[in-house]
Amino acid sequence: MATKSAHHGDNYINFEKGLWSWLTTVDHKRIGLMYMATVMFFFLIGGIMALLLRLELFAPNAAANVGNVLKNGDVYNQVLTYHGAIMVFMVIVPGIPAILGNFFLPLHIGAKDVAFPKINLASWYCFMAGAALAIATFFFKKIDTGWTFYTPYSIRTGTATVLMVLGAFVMGMSSVLTGLNFIVTVHKLRAPGMTMHRMPLFVWALYSTAILQLLATPVLAITLLLLAAEKLFGVGIFDPALGGDPVLFQHFFWFYSHPAVYIMIIPAMGVVSELITTFSKKVIFGYTAIAYSSLGIAAVSFFVWGHHMFVSGQSATAGIIFSFLTMLVGVPTAIKMFNWVATLYKGSVSFDSPMLFALGFLFLFAIGGVTGIMLAVLPIDVHFHDTYFVVAHFHYVMVGGTLMALMGGFYYWFPKMFGKMFNESIARLSFVFIFIGFNVTFFPQFILGAMGMPRRYFDYIPAYENLNKISTIGSWLILTGFLMGLWVIVQGLRNGPKAPLNPWGSKTLEWQTASPPPHDNFAVEPIVTAGPYEYR
């Protein structure tokens, strides 16, 4: 048992020692790192699943006997479901808020911790418990519903739907608790002088996300409970055989999951705002527009869920209204893109690895955005819905957007988190592989979708073979890129040279404290007298 005198390390990492001190910590920085370790682990598993799927699709296996990697359609469908569910619920949704948000939100606003440190720890345990339930399905009949759990398939399948949705439910609780914590932290714990309009844009983004997490996630929770009740007790809600309505499930599901796509992207937009200003040494263009467009997107995103259901049997009028509202979400998104590009104008742009990821984000998110608009146009979506075009679109926004920002943010804050620098050349090389590999993998999928190839296909007609081959090869390039990234992290942690206080010359508060920060974040409480991007 550590005595009080041992509590005097000079930073949060050596402040206390031993595994137990981590498992019981209420320090937001340590909790951020625990999320990091777990999310990276799940990313590895989800990634292996993805590689398997792509291998299977290397060739159509009905014709020739190659490409028979996964034994049959059932196995393919299970791998597909695990890939989607893990990547969405265990990587992209918690990713930026739980790792970087936890670590940097208090530092950004000059606070000692989040408002409710114990709830913060509880949310990590919730996350782990939910993840454990989800992973447990692997040992009980697996799961093959796709990450969307559409009824009545999810009710009739022989696989472990109930266990899986309980897992997602518990993970959702974790998301709600984090959101709640962040909202209160932003309102109550800002340092003297840190007005709302002096908060870094990353904080604004986390704040908007937190509102979404708090309001949307309970809807998913209720939906999943109803699904479990139907499956366990035969209460007829969604299954027409029991007098239910299968389309109702889709309404409920997307009422959460559309806002959820903004839970996934808004924090990434926040990270990118930080990176662009820092690495062009310039005040962000249109601070207010960016800050409030996050809130605007969050608000409107509650009313566009029906754009996932244009061919579901909902009325034509509903389709028209949802298409219209979706167009409105496009505008604030476009504004942000222009603001970032304008920030580069007359700046002093460096090409450090975090900036490469931010520029990569702009590139890929532009493509994700314009294809999103295409999908919002009714007759175009009728053709593209549930084809590989949609698959390409959401990978451009979720991987090209969120994951790129996560990687960039991670490299950016690495020196602060660990007090060490990493190997910059390999980090850049890893970016090059990920960026090129990403486009090689996913761009052909737009074309496949236009040609009509449906998604969630174990096998396909020979006309689609060449593009699928290219896509599979791309997946190996991405793998190479991520392995390099892993090496950069491990090597940096073990042998990285000591990091200076503020290696990139940033203006935000976290760079004024030690690297790594002390247990209480700041030796003396900072007093804020200016905005976050005063590069003059």
Added chain:
Amino acid sequence: MMWFNLAKAQSFMPTQGTEIAKQVDNLYGFLLITSFIACALVIGGMIYFVWKYRRKTPNDKTAYISHNTFLEFVWSFIPLVIFLGVFAWGWYIYHDMRTMPKNALEINVVGKQWAWEMEYKNGYKTVNELVVPINTDVKLILSSLDVLHSFFVPSFRMKQDAVPGQYTAVWFRADKLGDFHIFCTEYCGTSHSGMIGKLKVVNKEDFDRYLEQGQEERNLPLAKRGEKLFAVKACASCHSVDSPAVKVGPTLFQKFGTEEVLDDNSKVTIDENYLRDSMLNPNKHIVKGFPKGVMPTFQGQLNENELSALVEYIKELK
């Protein structure tokens, strides 16, 4: 000729089988060009700026530009106008897609794991094959026996979910003869990707003949239908049916219910499932004395009804 026809031609969309498909492609061509310009502006601007303003010394002076109301207004307004424009254009086409024509030829389509069953007004049923006349309004009334399915014909830019417990509908007017793919685009389990059908557009006379034949066939006894198929599918070129004479393959005369010796010297009784296997998966059992790989598979060429008809016919070869 419109300026975005070039984009349309390069867009990889499948053959245009209907007038609506052409309209959809016009709009898509427009979206492709506008998207390309938008990306070129944003990405091109980004690349130009990062190059022009790349860091030269560690202490470069940068401009302090916090916002510009006019610019921000312009770049909010222009996208808004474009978005609302394409929305309205989309609405216009969607309206046509969703307004059911009067007096259309109605065909019922039932999705089930994992096949499409078509039922014509005269009661004729087929599996995974939909035959329709050219230049005629056709309305499909969709439903499902089990889980969600989605009826997708890429060449017609047409898609609609088949929902258990309710009817949904689509219509089209094909203006090209030929065969088109039908895919299922709503995930439905194990063989989701095998749930592929064929949509044949034929001349009106051919369509009438098709329906009549179907009607006649429906009235024939099962074994008689099998006999016809046996001829049509050219089974008779390899199998004799009226004597024990051996052609390329074993005779089928008086075979049902007897025992057959296979090439690994095991014995099987010829029953319904053995016959079924022999047609769909001919290399699974090879009769002793016959080479492997000679008989082609009829997987995908015979539907359930046809299989039963053939089995019934072979049963009755006495």
